[in-house]
Amino acid sequence: MSQLSRPTIIAGNWKMFMTIAEATDFISHFAPAVKGCEPKVYLAVPFTLIGKSVEASLGTNVVIGAQNMHNETGGAFTGEISAPMLRDVKAQFVLLGHSERRHIFGETSPFINKKVKRALLEDIQPIVCIGETKKEREGGTMKEVIEVQLNQSLSGVSASELEHIVIAYEPVWAIGSGLTATPEQAQEVHLFCREIVKKKWGKEAAERIPILYGGSVKPSNVRILMDQPDLDGVLVGGASLSADSFAKIVNFQTTKV
């Protein structure tokens, strides 16, 4: 399968870390270190940091986005943030259905689907996260779980809308655990996701959609993961909190580890 039409995306997910001062300091060190690099560089930051991070990354190739949003555009949803609010602070993408949202906050794929549709309407690129638990993998239901998550999260999305979507495969057991999926394990699921996309939206859509891997990605393992034909990038949690280690991941083609 040709990778020519798929961009490489290296995305960081800061989760609930960083203050404004830390974020601006990070970007001032990180942006020069990834200047002119081939992959697209995304940073999903906490809501409070979006405005200042966008400002700090002006004129660089660092793209700032959010880690979540609500599907409604406004209303009595205490504590929530809407897509127009994200647009207002110039967030360009949003993580949707991250495993911490699914497992800690009880978000379901049908709910994530509403958010995906809203993000598309508001011109914010959705990065739709899916992934199985250890129990599901060991119990033999991994593929079923992945297929249901993908189908439900992307239900009703047209082929042309799909062009704006990125999928992130993040096995729950690999997130923040130090247990990275082997390149072969990741490749197997990425290929499976592409087959699901092909069944539903056709061959071209399957070839075009970027599929990122997430779960304990570090400077020392990014390269062997990226060697897999169906991995188009990575979504990085812990290792994206240090400008040095995240720059090494972005520059994986030339980083010596």
Ligand code: PGA
């Ligand atoms: P991790 O997190 O790199 O710390 O495992 C990945 C993620 O949650 O996106």
